[in-house]
Amino acid sequence: MREQLMADLRAMWRIRAFEEKTQALCGSGDVRGSVHLCIGQEAGPVGAAEAFTDGDALFATYRGHGWAIARGVPLEPLFGELLGRASGVNGGRGGSAYLSAPEYGFLGENSIVGAGTPMAVGAALAGRHDGSSRLAAVVFGEGAMNQGAVHEAMNFAAMMALPVLFICENNRWSELTLTRDMVRNPSLTDRPKALGIPAIRIDGNDPATVRETILDFAEAAREDGGPAFVELTTQRLVGHYVGDAQQYRTREELAEDRRQEPIARAAAALAEAGVAAAEIDAVRAAAWAEVEQAAAAALAASPADVSTVREHVYA
Amino acid sequence: MREQLMADLRAMWRIRAFEEKTQALCGSGDVRGSVHLCIGQEAGPVGAAEAFTDGDALFATYRGHGWAIARGVPLEPLFGELLGRASGVNGGRGGSAYLSAPEYGFLGENSIVGAGTPMAVGAALAGRHDGSSRLAAVVFGEGAMNQGAVHEAMNFAAMMALPVLFICENNRWSELTLTRDMVRNPSLTDRPKALGIPAIRIDGNDPATVRETILDFAEAAREDGGPAFVELTTQRLVGHYVGDAQQYRTREELAEDRRQEPIARAAAALAEAGVAAAEIDAVRAAAWAEVEQAAAAALAASPADVSTVREHVYA
Amino acid sequence: MPEGTITVNYSGAVNAALWRCLAELPETLLYGEDVAKPGGVHGVTRGLWKEFGDRVFDTPISESAILGSAVGAAMMGRRPIVEIMWADFFLVALDQMVNQAANIRYVSGGRLTAPLVVRTQQGNSLGACAQHSQNLEAFFCHTPGLRVAMPSTPQDAYDIMVSAVHCDDPVVVIDNRTLYFGEKQEIVTDRPPAAIGGSHVRRTGPGATMVTWGAITHRVIEAADRLAANGTPVTVIETPWLNPFDTDAVLESVAKTGGRLAVVHEANTTAGFGAEVVVRAAEAGVLRQPPVRIGVPDTRIPAAPELAAALIPGTERIAAEVAGLVATG
């Protein structure tokens, strides 16, 4: 447990530091454009990562940096992408909210709410015919549950018994609106269940719970086929986008969120288990060191290549 | 009961005769274009009709002749519409699959699967602000349950607690495909329930059951607000469209459907209750007489007015 | 500040127009994602929920339900004003505009109408991704039954919103978010609602006629000013209404400017509305020189600002291309 939690803390801090550095790079004007951070939501990607193997396909949203990192995409080309560098995973064409790194099974973020869900179904469908039986996973927010495409995708996957993991990160907010005010029945797992999809709501701030659940579901999906739905309860500690003043949130809510957030919880659990404060802090420091180095390298790289800007529209 | 059932039989026969005459008019080439008949599904509109009052709004699908008739639209301008006559409810512009008669609270058919559902939500929303508290009802097939817009509309109505009746006519078929093969969980009422909408599946071939249920739900919706969902199990005795050879259906299925269909059942129940065969047959004859007269008048009317064909695109 | 005027930026102008419509027309409703309590993701609808209560409300992320319910409410006599946060998001629900709203009046022979307004904004802004950068006015212009406007100034933003809400047709009003927080200007707010349509002559000169709409108008005017400074003044016609489109004003001007026409928009060039404008001039026989179309070449929009800037027409490119046109014949 201790080993695992230390590893999880390490993985979560890599994401956290990446996101905090990104926030700083927004502030300095180096990263331009809309950026959606996953600060506070790191336990999901970290816990889920182990369930994926080569050939699996993961689709995320604009809030997807953490999932890209968890899937193994190196930090420097991620920073490069955010910074609009030629060395970015998409040479600067994707940007923070629409990047992809297919070599790592990261099929991409998506800036259209819900749109990744049918695409993941298609990736699983492909796997049925290419001999891979790949697992496809798609991550989306709880607000996306009200988007028609998500309903269609879930039914399609259920009907075809395709191995698709629907991972719903419930951070309670749809941009500036509380999602619970936008539904009558707050139990979102009732929806996939109604379509015949096994569904569960779990503590999305505990990487161990996430790991166990997703591994189980992934295994089941690979064996029998058939989709599954996992709702991760979590919170974002920052605005919907960088620059969001969050006037819609109370101090109390944010304080409570800070108590729940996964890194503080993991650190506290480790301390309780007798890990020295210095050891815990070293994790943070190591993550930051790696992040700073990656960011510096990305900043030093050449800008996106304007000379090829018209290429790759067509085959 | 007997009085009511006689009245129901009368109402059902008006629809049946209208549809059979329409079928004949397709055969003779008088009605041109795609036509979707509701033969076998008459108990739904007949049973539901009483729940609606002036100011309520009903939206249907391309298979909506029966609902228009039940809502009170006279037969002659309906035939006129199908025949492309100037006297048609839409002067020939709507046709069989997209006609409307707002003066009767019939806000129209729709030829896009599911598209009427959010529109009905809007009609109920209007009623919240115009002092009418109108009930809005929308009819669609069970195949439409897999369309994203229907999911969005149900959630929207639930969240706003709007008085919308979602009426799902389950005739088992989505065009030429069995809907049960297109879902994993055949219990479609689980879907609205998951959204917090009370939902029930009832015998849609019994006008009394339909009446009772819809009246109850309509009353509840008017009083407390909030949508409700009623699934009517039924069957179409004919093809998806006129001309559909129905090679996808077995003889046994059609035979079973004929045993279930509402007019035969009502007639049998009346016979059992002691009503003379002649009296029962007179109902059919009267309906046919009315239909023939309406069709003849519509056939005699002048064709759609080509001189105004460019009008009414804009205000 | 004189009576009947206010000093506002573009966003304030839209807000004032919505305020006026909600106050004057009890049949209006205003809703969309984040528009009520939070006051809009761009702050445009701030304060309206507090003032007008439950006629202003937030919705789930359900564009089909937003647009479809607006259509239904409009059919029953309301005048809904709804927001699609980015024009790109129309694409999950275009059915309700093209198959539903656009048909209602025509198919019912005028017995039913759908007087709704959809507010949206579009175009590229610094670093925006390909799914948040498109210019889709041509889709709406190709849909008979819909009205379409793309204002570029606070006064037009105000006037067009008021006219749109009073209009009995479904109207799509397309802002550009880069305009929302521009400089404040004094605008007149006490005129009765104008009929929809019309255009503005922003610059005059015999060299050529430039036709444009939306945010890029400002670059076109800059380009025209450069050309004038170089001794070749041109005419700039801004057509904030694309439907109805002020064809007469364009044709007259082209005839007066040597049959030289340039059209500039931020949308992709191929099959953009610019093609329509050029063809109207060609059909009318007023072109004397090959026309110039300036738009985004047919690519997607990359996120890196340098890449996007290489594609989206800038002042320099516009001035250079039009200078070439003026030099002909």
Next chain:
Amino acid sequence: MPEGTITVNYSGAVNAALWRCLAELPETLLYGEDVAKPGGVHGVTRGLWKEFGDRVFDTPISESAILGSAVGAAMMGRRPIVEIMWADFFLVALDQMVNQAANIRYVSGGRLTAPLVVRTQQGNSLGACAQHSQNLEAFFCHTPGLRVAMPSTPQDAYDIMVSAVHCDDPVVVIDNRTLYFGEKQEIVTDRPPAAIGGSHVRRTGPGATMVTWGAITHRVIEAADRLAANGTPVTVIETPWLNPFDTDAVLESVAKTGGRLAVVHEANTTAGFGAEVVVRAAEAGVLRQPPVRIGVPDTRIPAAPELAAALIPGTERIAAEVAGLVATG
């Protein structure tokens, strides 16, 4: 029947092309509403499910899921061929074409691709309602990243489908259901897949160049034959591919036919793809006379056949308008 030919109607040609692609390319899939067991609502996909098993399947009425899953499967190396039963139904799911499929190659710099084919059919047929009558090719032509074709003959239906399936871009192939059961023709089926693009000269004559695509091509040819019979032969260029569009062939022909150009399509005139064709000629400076655009006037399509016939260009109207053009200059 010579080796390598078959005698089929249009629908049979599409079926044969699909058969060939499914047989030759194991990475193909074919799915959509009613396409498998029932063989398609128009019977076009008959027999394919029996032959190819679970690579051919029926789907729920879920266009977003159909298109989106095709995009996802294509990203992972499949070549899905999916059906949208009527082009009008694209509008509930256009996001997956415009915001997703069209962006994938460009944004990933070619690391990801989306080689899918969407089969659909469009246009008016006798008595069809306004929601089943639209011609939406301009929407796709205005979306860089998508390829678009509209065949009108069995041979083209066959060739274009084969080329589309082999093409590494997302391709929309738009049929017209009134063509499905036309007369049988002998078509060649043993040629290797051709590159996408190209056009056909269907008639030649110096009077004018008529450019057209899709089902209305047959009316245009009829009109040209009437004109020829009246002593004014014209050139007819059919451009079954709209993207890539054979601009060179059009420009050359316009230059050879006195700078007289007429474009004919069934889509609404305003902002239709016809505007694009005219502008390309205007930009190239080959127009010598005001061009003629023939399309549906900007209305919706009414169901009554007499009403629709008053709007959709018929042979007579086409011949008359082009006769007027030929008479100029």
